Amino acid sequence: MQAPHRLLLLFLLLNLPGMWADPEGSCKLHIFQTYIFHNTSFVDTSSWATLEDIVFATLQKYTRDLCYLRPWVYPALPEAEWENLQNLFKIYLHNLILSLSSDASPYQIPHPYVFQCTAGCDLYPNGSYTKFYRLAYNADDFLSFDVDNSVWKRDQKSELAAQVEMQFNTFIGFSETLQLLLNVTCVDHMKKFIEYGRADLERQELPVATVFARTPSPAQLLLVCRVTGFYPRSISVAWLRDGQEVPPGPDTNTSAILPNADLTYQLRSVLAVAPHDGHSYACRVRHRSLGTRSLLIPWDSSKTALSVGITIVVLLATAAALAGAIWHYRRRR
Numbered sequence: 111m112q113a114p115h116r117l118l119l120l121f122l123l124l125n126l127p128g129m130w131a132d133p134e135g136s137c138k139l140h141i142f143q144t145y146i147f148h149n150t151s152f153v154d155t156s157s158w159a160t161l162e163d164i165v166f167a168t169l170q171k172y173t174r175d176l177c178y179l180r181p182w183v184y185p186a187l188p189e190a191e192w193e194n195l196q197n198l199f200k201i202y203l204h205n206l207i208l209s210l211s212s213d214a215s216p217y218q219i220p221h222p223y224v225f226q227c228t229a230g231c232d233l234y235p236n237g238s239y240t241k242f243y244r245l246a247y248n249a250d251d252f253l254s255f256d257v258d259n260s261v262w263k264r265d266q267k268s269e270l271a272a273q274v275e276m277q278f279n280t281f282i283g284f285s286e287t288l289q290l291l292l293n294v295t296c297v298d299h300m301k302k303f304i305e306y307g308r309a310d311l312e313r314q315e316l317p318v319a320t321v322f323a324r325t326p327s328p329a330q331l332l333l334v335c336r337v338t339g340f341y342p343r344s345i346s347v348a349w350l351r352d353g354q355e356v357p358p359g360p361d362t363n364t365s366a367i368l369p370n371a372d373l374t375y376q377l378r379s380v381l382a383v384a385p386h387d388g389h390s391y392a393c394r395v396r397h398r399s400l401g402t403r404s405l406l407i408p409w410d411s412s413k414t415a416l417s418v419g420i421t422i423v424v425l426l427a428t429a430a431a432l433a434g435a436i437w438h439y440r441r442r443r
């Protein structure tokens with residue numbers, strides 16, 4: 111049975127003061143690394159860095175040269191600082207791989223094996239920040255670095271973790287450099303990146319929403335609201351029954367927010383209803399790109415479908431009309 115597609119957009123002029131927290135002041139700078147030890151002669155590495163969810167730099171696989179992936183990255187720091195970071199990364203990668211290679215260490219690790227590292231700092235609106243460095247072995251938590259005390263601590267009970275913990279705690283110079291990088295450099299550089307990368311951080315993409323029905327059995331109707339193409343990630347999607355918000359419960363099921371390939375996001379929300387129950391239903395979407403307005407997509411079994419293209423035009427036309435009206439109103443005052 112072909113589920114009828116419903117697509118319609120309406121704007122409600124709702125005032126929702128304070129619904130969106132100011133993004134300023136809260137930010138994350140994270141570094142990710144993967145080391146695949148195929149055999150004694152071949153280690154495959156990849157490294158990349160993110161500001162919030164924007165991948166802004168990587169290390170080239172073989173030369174381990176820094177690559178700047180957004181135009182604002184290089185100008186954000188002095189040339190000498192980039193050279194310094196480049197050198198630190200090369201030495202760090204070289205030493206880390208050496209100490210985790212099974213042939214160069216007192217412990218034997220069977221090939222192939224994988225180490226993954228995440229490190230970075232999170233800055234909060236009140237100006238405080240947290241920092242971390244974690245290492246995983248074959249996808250399990252393995253070792254972490256206590257930045258404030260400059261001490262390595264194992265996150266699993268294995269003999270291997272105990273040995274690596276002991277070994278890493280003898281690398282005093284390495285630990286001190288890492289402490290400085292995570293406690294001071296990370297936040298200092300993040301503040302520069304926020305300043306220079308503001309346009310990327312404040313990018314907004316409008317959500318496109320579709321409502322359609324599925325009938326897994328004659329007695330059950332599943333209304334599906336699919337929302338995609340939005341940025342930033344934070345969004346609110348709710349079902350309305352006769353204009354009233356349906357609280358989350360056994361009848362509702364909302365997916366995780368999943369990434370699209372173009373650094374936008376998608377999710378879907380499902381509401382189970384009884385067929386022909388006489389109620390009206392709508393999916394309501396609130397997102398930063400909509401300002402204080404909401405997107406309302408009613409589900410109406412009697413109407414025919416509109417295309418996504420028309421939907422976007424309706425949306426833009428409404429926004430333009432609104433902007434025009436506000437401008438006109440302001441001019442007349």
Ligand SMILES: *[C@@H]1O[C@H](CO)[C@@H](O)[C@H](O)[C@H]1NC(C)=O
Pocket residue numbers: 148149151152
């Ligand atoms: C090491 O692993 C790589 C990738 O799997 C392979 O191409 C290479 O032949 C291996 N080398 C040895 C000495 O086993």
Ligand SMILES: *[C@@H]1O[C@H](CO)[C@@H](O)[C@H](O)[C@H]1NC(C)=O
Pocket residue numbers: 234235236237238
């Ligand atoms: C700052 O905010 C963070 C996150 O909300 C909180 O964990 C921390 O305790 C706050 N610090 C201070 C000094 O208020």
Ligand SMILES: *[C@@H]1O[C@H](CO)[C@@H](O)[C@H](O)[C@H]1NC(C)=O
Pocket residue numbers: 257258259289293294
């Ligand atoms: C971390 O940085 C803060 C602020 O710069 C400083 O007060 C603190 O002493 C540093 N902690 C360590 C362990 O270096």
Ligand SMILES: *[C@@H]1O[C@H](CO)[C@@H](O)[C@H](O)[C@H]1NC(C)=O
Pocket residue numbers: 360362363364
């Ligand atoms: C929600 O959907 C997921 C994925 O389809 C499913 O595994 C899960 O059982 C559903 N939960 C409820 C409460 O319907």
